[in-house]
């Protein structure tokens with residue numbers, strides 16, 4: 001069983017080329033009114049508002065340009081795009097001149113040619129003449145334009161004042177800024193403003209002294225720059241350029257694929273030299289990102305070739321033994337025989353599997369298929385258990401489907417955004433930028449969050465209301481908002497009458513109208529002034545199109561499902577579901593959380609959210625797979641661990657998840673893992689869970705395989721293989737090998753065949769295929785006969801479940817309360833530069849921004865405890881203790897402390913408890929009662945765990961790379 005020799009690139013993409021997307025100079029305009037004009041004697045019809053430059057480009061005439069690009073509003077500074085227009089004086093800039101009916105434009109005349117050459121001559125006279133050794137050679141618009149305008153000499157010489165000695169800024173780990181090459185076209189400044197919305201750059205000084213300045217003329221790393229790369233992409237010269245291009249040279253082919261980080265699902269061109277990635281360029285045709293990116297997707301791909309990667313299968317008899325490298329055949333056979341032995345000895349239900357929201361749909365589908373068909377039980381769960389399972393329950397119950405209702409583009413039609421328990425600028429940055437753009441256009445904003453996230457106040461935006469509630473009081477808040485809507489006559493009666501179940505609505509209306517749910521009555525619980533809650537509710541209900549975006553700050557609570565229900569109630573009551581600009585939108589954390597849920601990763605559901613007890617559905621799978629399937633739901637992750645501690649659960653196959661770092665109450669998790677007899681971990685690195693593993697199967701990155709990811713807007717994007725799988729097999733092939741060794745035959749030649757099976761078995765995916773996604777660029781499910789090209793907006797006209805169902809949302813305070821012993825409430829979240837457990841981002845230069853998790857504490861709480869900035873502090877809860885560096889800030893309110901969980905040594909999840917959502921078991925990460933004390937020592941757990949970790953990195957006598 002040797003690794004196959006595979007074609008490194010998906011055959012569909014041959015022959016390999018470097019994809020150059022056209023640049024039409026200025027952005028597209030949408031208008032029902034069309035104008036027809038004549039350009040160089042050729043008639044062209046364009047929507048009103050289109051520039052002359054773009055109109056010309058539409059018919060293939062490219063007018064020379066430098067300061068214009070179609071991702072930015074025209075600026076008109078370089079004067080290279082001059083044209084002549086019949087009946088008009090002078091030579092207007094075509095980028096800033098709108099096309100008008102009957103206009104006659106000339107783009108090429110001797111006069112224009114001379115003017116353009118003069119402009120270029122001035123630029124080149126203050127530009128280094130090092131084209132041959134410049135990293136942008138072959139990909140430089142200045143160089144191109146010199147050729148296009150026919151510049152043959154520079155009459156001014158190079159002796160006068162110039163900028164050629166300007167000093168390079170190398171501070172950013174991923175790109176350089178070489179001001180000597182800058183033509184002050186302002187594209188970078190505009191990209192930072194218009195696309196990214198950070199406003200980190202300005203043109204400082206005047207005339208000859210004008211120059212690009214980051215923040216207060218600081219270096220890029222110290223400035224407000226968040227390293228999204230938009231300015232680098234926009235720069236027409238080598239002034240801003242990726243260090244990877246400087247090192248590797250220009251790429252020679254590209255493969256369009258999908259970011260493997262967050263749930264935005266940005267499309268990228270992996271630009272390659274052979275099998276080496278030179279850079280990741282955001283893809284303009286990407287349905288989710290439209291050519292934008294964040295620091296993770298754009299730059300943080302170096303983990304794929306990091307020295308820590310494990311590339312050979314390994315086994316060991318005991319978790320205290322060093323790892324032995326073995327062949328694939330030996331590892332797979334060993335794992336299979338162990339699972340069989342355990343099932344013979346302890347019963348069919350003694351083993352299970354965990355799928356990953358980081359893996360492709362096809363991989364996830366295969367793991368759940370292996371568990372159901374080869375293990376013969378339903379003990380399969382996914383990491384979505386610990387993030388968005390309440391979304392599934394809450395939206396499924398009220399609306400009838402477990403998914404966000406909108407496209408990301410819909411936000412551009414929103415008049416009011418309500419952002420609850422989400423931090424889009426850090427966790428979903430490309431969508432966060434889009435939100436900011438809409439807010440700058442005048443949309444209103446309500447933020448419900450215990451912490452002052454960036455959206456509350458940022459460059460040129462400010463929330464109308466920040467309801468800084470106490471952690472754990474979300475249900476009281478959504479019900480108070482509903483109270484205002486119901487009692488102040490703000491319900492959209494016509495919508496509710498037409499579209500919702502009347503009896504449930506009547507019960508709900510009476511319930512939320514009770515005085516005990518008023519903002520005044522709940523103020524003591526939420527800590528938010530009643531007047532603010534009333535004003536926010538009025539704005540949401542009456543401000544026009546109102547859209548709700550929420551995240552893990554909603555779901556990861558003991559009443560996570562109830563809050564999701566409350567959110568859906570609010571949207572139904574105000575008629576804000578079923579068109580552009582409105583809706584209920586869970587912002588999914590990891591790249592394929594939506595997909596993992598869709599694929600049937602939960603123990604109670606097959607793909608498409610159909611219960612395992614549904615005879616017809618189960619029988620259809622039985623017929624296809626040729627095995628009898630269980631009709632009872634299997635174990636969830638926490639139940640598997642409990643059963644392991646009890647001695648009835650003995651073996652687990654974990655693909656792409658690190659439950660020993662990401663799941664709550666780590667002592668319980670590690671105890672459960674330690675109690676098992678066969679833990680099989682499939683991952684890129686020896687992660688924390690691998691400390692307890694007996695078999696390690698090396699995994700592959702998104703660059704090494706074909707498949708699909710489904711983002712937070714239900715958009716199915718293709719992941720395309722750009723390099724061969726480093727360990728020899730892609731993850732889906734490994735699952736197949738394991739299944740075959742277990743005696744259940746799987747025989748797929750390509751992941752497209754797995755998708756064909758998913759489509760055949762799942763009504764909402766009926767018309768989905770790799771071919772269709774390839775042709776359309778992406779597809780949003782449901783995609784079936786009723787919606788052959790997919791469904792960007794759900795619940796138009798009627799809800800998926802028929803009538804929308806209002807459900808009561810009784811607030812029950814969490815058992816995790818602050819007390820005299822644990823007086824502070826710890827809540828957790830993410831930071832822009834890191835991702836989840838950090839396994840990938842910690843192995844990139846992103847550590848330049850965040851190299852450790854810190855504890856944010858309010859100045860008042862810090863002073864009471866004698867804590868200063870940068871002190872090491874102990875965080876103690878009922879579950880455990882850890883130690884972190886303190887950062888004193890008023891972003892958190894008194895009584896609340898906050899941290900991230902990206903670094904394994906932080907041990908944040910040693911502190912979090914095993915309380916969980918009543919409906920789904922999603923852990924209550926967001927509320928832990930703690931005490932914080934100054935210390936200068938790591939906790940006992942941290943010391944013990946550091947040793948265990950070191951011991952576990954022994955591979956056949958040698959220490960592993962990390």
Ligand code: SF4
Pocket residue numbers: 181182183184185186187188189212234235236237239240
């Ligand atoms: S850095 Fe690039 S984009 Fe910015 S002003 Fe200079 S040349 Fe233009």
Ligand code: SF4
Pocket residue numbers: 188191192196198199200201224225226227228229230231232
């Ligand atoms: S990388 Fe992004 S945030 Fe930084 S200056 Fe450029 S556009 Fe602005």
Ligand code: SF4
Pocket residue numbers: 259260261262263264265266289293294295296297298428429430431
């Ligand atoms: S991490 Fe998210 S926002 Fe950033 S590039 Fe990837 S998908 Fe886009």
Ligand code: FES
Pocket residue numbers: 064065066067068075076077078079080081082093094095096
């Ligand atoms: S491209 Fe029109 S003025 Fe620069």
